[in-house]
Amino acid sequence: MAREKRPANGGNVTADDVAAAAGVSRWTVGRAFRKDASISSKARQKVMMAAESLGYVPDLRAASLASDRSNLVALLIDDFANPHKLVMMERLTRILRRTGWDILLVNTLDKDDAGHAFLNANQRRVDAVILIGIQFDDDVVDAALHARRFHKLIIFARDSKNPNTISIAVDDIHAMKEIANYVHERGYRKPMFLAGPRTHSAHLLRKETFVDYWQQHFGAEPETEAVVAYDPALAAEIVTKALVGRPRDQMPDIIVCENDALAMGAIDVIRHKLGLRIPDDIAVTGFDDVPGAASPNYRLTTYRQPLTAMAEYLVEVLESDEDNNLDRKFLGTLIPRESA
Template sequence: MAKRVTAEDVARSAGVSKWTVIRAFTPGASIAEKSRLRVLEAAENLNYRPNLLARSLATNLTHQVAILIDDFKNPHKLPVLEILTWQLQSEGLLTVLININEHFDHVQALLDAGQRQVDAIILFGTAFRPEMLEDDRIQGGAPLYVLARDSQIPNVPAITCDTPLAMRELCEYFSSKGYRRPAFLSGAKTLSTALGRRRAFNAFWEAHSSKPVLGVSAASYSSGHGFEAARILFQETPREQWPDLLMCENDALAFGAIDYVRSTLKLRIPDDIAIAGFDNTPLAASPAYDLTTYEQPAIEMVAAILSMILGREPRENRAFKGKLVSRSTA
């Protein structure tokens, strides 16, 4: 193997000290511009890259951010993950992706991230319990952030789409179209970081209609479980009480509900029943679904969480306005 180029090699080539080389690659360090350019030119000629591990020992910063995810079946995750990793990398931050599942829970994930000395931890759409963060083993670790879900935990800021505003816009749109028998298809119930969409949806219709809002929960945010939840809803509801509008907590559930309504019930969408989702995932625009949905402002949300991680703005809850996307299913 070829010998690794060191800071000493660059220093000899540039005619400067090793510490001048180190300062040249340290953001904010005091160094004359002429010396910095000489070091950078020598480094380029020698194909030198600074040792980030060694730098982290000196600065106590690893420039790594852990991202914890627990529902990879949700099609909304990948587009947002692309934006998130792109913006982190543009600031010189590397991501450590941790898959939370039945074999590796939140506490294990947080401990694992802590052992790697990451600079921040992002809980991306994960359903955690507050008591998990009270575990003595994870106290005093990297700052925590919640992305795309609510959080009422002190010192753990949540960066979200404005749920009450989003559901009000959707419900007012549905009401203006003449829908009067709503139902809500949600994901699995969570203990503390629920999206709040079902709650806001029910509150609107309870204030504007005398009819109760039907509801059903899916086992997870997948189209397969959306199909099964829709089957349960329609099989357990008398035909005369079937809804004329089915609001789904996200697009994946809506895809499954549409498949069930079309393939099994043989109903027309939206003539017999309207269906809507949330997130505006890429498949929502496909002619196969053409789904009415609500788009979260992912770029703005990610930019806010990045600014907090970098200390450019205070660590506090932020909610951003999204956009209703009207298509043929509602």
């Protein structure tokens, strides 16, 4: 266990040092670290031992510079109020790491600053940009596509109509029909839909699907409300405004929420502001199955997205040479609990 036998070139071990120690050329060292390379097993072994003892680690900056592939993706997020984002991050970071991709985390909460986010991604020469936010409107996406140096713009867990974009998402239409049927089967007749913010390029189809489907199959058009962000506190406000003081016979019997964050805000209000019981007086459904949806406090009937499968497909997309028709929809699972 020799310690600190770094060469004299400034404390940084390079492939040259390893090559010298292993008695091969620098290029053979490089090959030893690439899994596709053609190299004899003895050579690789010699290299690896030398590398180990010198503490050599390939410099990905230089590799990227020389090869024009960075194995880096930028993850742009503008929604830190929804705990589901944490779940998505966990899944994405784990699966991308496992397949050799690193993640640059970029906060785009400041909407006017989205340009800087892409600039950032460009400067690091990421191979792809992944959007898991919500406020990316057309302007932003267009600007991104115009100025981009990266190869792919992926919208994760959200639908996108922009043809230059790759959308990996749950099938909202299928999901909402399933929820609508469930709601109707359980005997609810006066649903209110609580929606999140609207954008053009990256969209959830949940509200439209639910409203249209309900009307076509079960009669009247459901009442709807919208929240400007997926924030339980904001959802609570909207629900309060909509329901406080309303006569009992005009109350909805269920609130169908675009996601769990909104649903949890709604439940809090129904219980603590309106003093009503869930689901007896008003039922609630969500979407995402966040941790916490299962807590005894919420017992939320919700819909789980297959995040692992989606993330794995994302890797496929990253590694694909195709350029179009990469969009994909996944089927999730309805999780019935006691809230509806």
